[in-house]
Amino acid sequence: MQKKYSFCVASGHQQCIDDALNIAQVMCDEEQLRLTPLRKRVLELVWQSHQPMGAYDILAQLTSEEGRPAAPPTVYRALDFLLEHGLIHRIASLNAFIGCAYPQQPHQAQFLICRLCRFARELPHSAIDAAIADEAHKAGFTVEGQVIEVFGLCAPCQAEL
Amino acid sequence: MQKKYSFCVASGHQQCIDDALNIAQVMCDEEQLRLTPLRKRVLELVWQSHQPMGAYDILAQLTSEEGRPAAPPTVYRALDFLLEHGLIHRIASLNAFIGCAYPQQPHQAQFLICRLCRFARELPHSAIDAAIADEAHKAGFTVEGQVIEVFGLCAPCQAEL
DNA sequence: AAAAGTAATGTTATGATATAACAATTCTTT
C-alpha cells in the first residue's frame, strides 16, 4: 500500500515521483549529464517516500528486482552522482538519502524530520540561512556547506497524540 | 607537539582540558553521577584537541596506554555517558565527538567547522536557534533536537591562503 | 563485616555503513 502524505495526498504521491524524474531528466539533458537507467531507478527509489532512505535499503530493492544481487558500490556511485548534481540530499544524522524538493537551483538544504512518521520536510531558502551567514560572518568564518537537521514532531503526528 | 589554537593560546590549551575536567567533576558530584576513571580519561582524550575525534581514535589511544587492548563498547559506553550528560557533543557528519564548550546548561549545539584545520567552534545560544524555532513554528513542527554543522574556512586558515 | 543488589566494565561476536581497486561493459568520438 502506498503511504499517504498530507501535503501530496491531493495529487497523489505518484505525482511527486513523476515530477522529480521529469525535472531530473530535463536538467540532465540540458547539462549533458547521463541520467542512466540505474541512476534514474535509484532516484525513483529514493522518491518512493518522503522518508530518508538508507543506501542498503535501495540496494535491497535493486537486488530484489534484478536477477542478480547488486553490490554496494553500484548504489553509492549512483547516489554520488545524484548528490553531486543536487537531485538528492544526504541526511547525515540518519545515514540516509532523500529526494531534493528544489533541484532547480543549487542550495544547502535544511530539514524538519518527524521522529514518528519520519517525514522529512525540506525548507526552502529560510531565515535559518541568514542567521547562519550572520553568525559565521561575526566569527570571520566563510561558509562552504552546512548540515541542518531538525528533529521533532510534525503537525499531523502531534494531532494524533 | 601540542597543537596551538588561536583562542586558547594565551592560557594554553592545557587550561581547556583542565577546566573541562574540573567542571565535569563538579557537575557529576552534584548530580550523583559517577565520573569513573574510564569516563574521565575518555573526556580528557576528547578534549586533547578542538577537533572532533572518532571513537576508534579514542579506542586506539586507550589501547596504547593500557596493557590490554580496549574494545569498542568500552569507548562507546563512555561516550554515551558523556553525551547523555551534556559533556560532549557528536558531530553527525563526521562520525566524531567533541567536548562541549558550555556544559553548564543543557542545549542543542551548533558548530562552525573548518575544513582545513578541522577546528570546531561551538556557538552559544545564537540567533540560529531563534530562526529554527520560528521556521518550525510556521510549519507546526515541535522541535526536540537538532544537528547544526556548518563547514567552511575559519578566519586563521583564510588568512594563511 | 557479609550478603544482596545495582552499576560499570570486559569480552566476543556481529551488524550497519561506506569505499578501494581493478575488470568488464557501454557509450561517444574519431
Place this chain on the structure above:
DNA sequence: AAAGAATTGTTATATCATAACATTACTTTT
C-alpha cells in the same frame, strides 16, 4: 571500425556502532 572515456560489475575490505552475556566493582541493607 577503432580508440578513448564514462559507467557499471565484482571482490574485498575499511570504518562506525551495537547486541548479548560474563565479570568486576561499587553501594546499600542487614
